[in-house]
Amino acid sequence: xxxxxxxxxxxxxxxxxxxxxxxxxxxxxxxxxxxxxxxxxxxxxxxxxxxxxxxxxxxxxxxxxxxxxxxxxxxxxxxxxxxxxxxxxxxxxxxxxxxxxxxxxxxxxxxxxxxxxxxxxxxxxxxxxxxxxxxxxxxxxxxxxxxxxxxxxxxxxxxxxxxxxxxxxxxxxxxxxxxxxxxxxxxxxxxxxxxxxxxxxxxxxxxxxxxxxxxxxxxxxxxxxxxxxxxxxxxxxxxxxxxxxxxxxxxxxxxxxxxxxxxxxxxxxxxxxxxxxxxxxxxxxxxxxxxxxxxxxxxxxxxxxxxxxxxxxxxxxxxxxxxxxxxxxxxxxxxxxxxxxxxxxxxxxxxxxxxxxxxxxxxxxxxxxxxxxxxxxxxxxxxxxxxxxxx
Numbered sequence: 443x444x445x446x447x448x449x450x451x452x453x454x455x456x457x458x459x460x461x462x463x464x465x466x467x468x469x470x471x472x473x474x475x476x477x478x479x480x481x482x483x484x485x486x487x488x489x490x491x492x493x494x495x496x497x498x499x500x501x502x503x504x505x506x507x508x509x510x511x512x513x514x515x516x517x518x519x520x521x522x523x524x525x526x527x528x529x530x531x532x533x534x535x536x537x538x539x540x541x542x543x544x545x546x547x548x549x550x551x552x553x554x555x556x557x558x559x560x561x562x563x564x565x566x567x568x569x570x571x572x573x574x575x576x577x578x579x580x581x582x583x584x585x586x587x588x589x590x591x592x593x594x595x596x597x598x599x600x601x602x603x604x605x606x607x608x609x610x611x612x613x614x615x616x617x618x619x620x621x622x623x624x625x626x627x628x629x630x631x632x633x634x635x636x637x638x639x640x641x642x643x644x645x646x647x648x649x650x651x652x653x654x655x656x657x658x659x660x661x662x663x664x665x666x667x668x669x670x671x672x673x674x675x676x677x678x679x680x681x682x683x684x685x686x687x688x689x690x691x692x693x694x695x696x697x698x699x700x701x702x703x704x705x706x707x708x709x710x711x712x713x714x715x716x717x718x719x720x721x722x723x724x725x726x727x728x729x730x731x732x733x734x735x736x737x738x739x740x741x742x743x744x745x746x747x748x749x750x751x752x753x754x755x756x757x758x759x760x761x762x763x764x765x766x767x768x769x770x771x772x773x774x775x776x777x778x779x780x781x782x783x784x785x786x787x788x789x790x791x792x793x794x795x796x797x798x799x800x801x802x803x804x805x806x807x808x809x810x811x812x813x814x815x816x817x818x819x820x821x822x823x824x825x826x827x828x829x830x831x832x833x
Contacts, residue, residue, distance in 0.1 A: 443493065443584070445485040446682070451476045451570070453685025454678055458566045460698075460779035460794075461681060463768040464733075465749030466562015466594035467509050468783035474518035475567035479574045486570050487577065489555070489584040491675045496665040500555030501530060502590060502603060503572060505564035506615065506642050507654035508724040509748060509783035512564060522618040522656035523568035524575050525627065527556070530614035530658040533629050555584055555667070557660075559601055560591035561677050563781070568656060588673035590660075593768055593798055596747045596813065597639050600766075603660045604635040605805045606672040613659040615642055617651055626650040653724060674800055694777045695792060702796055703832070710830045712753055712762050712769065712793040713742040720787050731782065735791055742793060744769060745817040746782050751810075752817055753793070760829060761819065765810045766801035767826040770794045795826050 446454065455472040479486065494500070503523060505512065512519050535551045556572055558565035569585055576583035590601035598604060611631035619625030628645060632638050638659065646653050667673060684701065691697040702709035715737035722731035733744045741756045750769035753762040763769050771780040772792045785791060807823045814820075 443490075444488050444587075446488055446570070446678075447485050448480055450682055451479065451486075453689060454566060454681045455563060455685065456688050456779055457681030457684030458561050459563055459781055460684055460770050460772065461592065461677075461768065462560070462562035462594035462781060463750045463765070463770055464744070464746055464782045465509065465596070466560065466781060467505060467512055467564030468781055469563065469778075471509075471512045471519060472563035472567045475520055475571050478518070478520040479567070479571055482574045482578045486574050487584050488587050488678060491586060491588055491668060491673065494555060494586065494664045494668050496663065496668070498554035498664045499552070500557055500586065500662050500664065500667050501527065501553045501658055502557045502559050502601075502660035503527065503565065503569050504559035504598065504657045504659065505568055505654075506657050507646050507651075508729045509781065511653040511724070517618045519564070519568065519618055519654065519656070520571060521620070522616050522654075523572050525620070526614045526616040526656035526658040527553070527572045529616060529627055529629060530612065530661070533612055533614065534661065552581065553583060553661075555586050555664070557586045557667070557673060558589040558677075559598070559603075560594045561589055561681065562594040565589065565594070566678060566681065585678070586667070586673070587678045588675045589677045590673060592674040592677055592800055593766065594749045595765070596749055597636065597809070598659070599636040599639060600806070600809055601635070602674060603662075603672050605803070606670045608660050608662055608666060608670075608672050609633060610635045610638050610659050612661070613638055613642075613657060615645060615655050615657050617655055688777060695772065695774060698772070698794065706797060708797045708827050708832045710795040710826070710832050712795045712830060713737060713740060713755070714774075714792045715740070715742075715790070717785055717787050717789050717791055720785070722782070729782065733782065733785065735793060744793070747813060747816070748782070750782070751813050752819055760824070762830050763795045763826045764814060764819070764823065764829075766798045766806050768796040768798055770796060795830050797826050
């Protein structure tokens with residue numbers, strides 16, 4: 443077990459924002475949740491996957507909606523994560539078969555583990571927030587040092603939980619307000635992550651949800667968590683390492699490249715320039731857009747669906763990079779990673795390309811391929827190290 447303290451939380455935020463590939467939520471989302479966590483406790487407990495017990499249960503938490511809407515949510519997205527977790531726990535208590543044949547339900551059912559759906563400001567910190575809440579309530583609930591992507595992605599079906607066939611339902615979709623204050627809570631079951639995503643996005647477009655909600659889903663036994671490739675381990679530790687590196691080095695850009703070359707064997711600079719143009723549109727619970735970055739000679743267009751999906755250069759006949767590989771923003775002035783929700787026109791930016799070999803399977807190529815087509819690319823997946831050689 444390890445504990446994350448205040449400085450650790452801010453380091454995790456910076457590392458997670460880099461790895462989120464332009465998505466995963468805005469910096470303010472993470473900062474608001476860190477403030478809420480620190481109002482409850484000074485530390486949050488986190489377990490290694492090896493510490494998971496087979497006879498206990500874990501649940502996955504996800505933020506659903508357009509990143510810009512999370513910033514505008516009434517309670518800064520600090521209520522919805524807790525409510526979604528509690529409502530799913532209540533539902534499982536009512537419907538989960540008891541070991542006692544005389545009792546049709548198990549009133550003592552509880553989740554011992556919380557797993558972020560992806561790497562990013564929203565997913566990591568809504569999970570940390572719920573664990574902090576449970577600690578204060580004297581409920582033994584731990585964050586797992588893992589998630590379902592190692593990056594951010596626009597659909598539940600793109601998670602490793604879905605790829606491994608983990609049951610996604612029941613699901614609890616909750617607004618950032620209590621029902622008595624005008625909020626909305628929906629409990630539903632569909633045994634298809636893509637359809638869960640479709641229904642959730644349709645609900646998010648209604649006035650009751652206003653494009654943002656928390657989702658609790660993918661209930662798993664400890665055995666299911668550890669016996670398959672349903673989780674990518676050490677993602678919070680990795681984010682913390684990156685954040686610490688950025689905070690303590692005098693040359694963060696060089697330090698980042700050295701870190702990824704050492705740990706992953708690959709890193710490249712796709713472009714260093716300024717943000718020339720930002721085109722963003724919110725529809726269907728997503729932010730869709732194109733960010734154009736120029737250095738005078740070259741212009742790189744990065745197409746996103748919340749997260750960065752594909753990057754093109756005006757000097758190349760092929761993409762520079764495509765998801766599931768990572769297309770990440772770094773601001774050389776503030777020495778901080780950025781998201782699509784944070785960058786502004788005219789600011790200097792470095793675009794860093796990283797590889798995601800853990801997502802290179804036929805399943806992920808097919809599912810990300812459907813997203814490439816939305817942006818006009820009908821070719822096959824090419825690894826980033828082939829498209830853009832390492833520095």
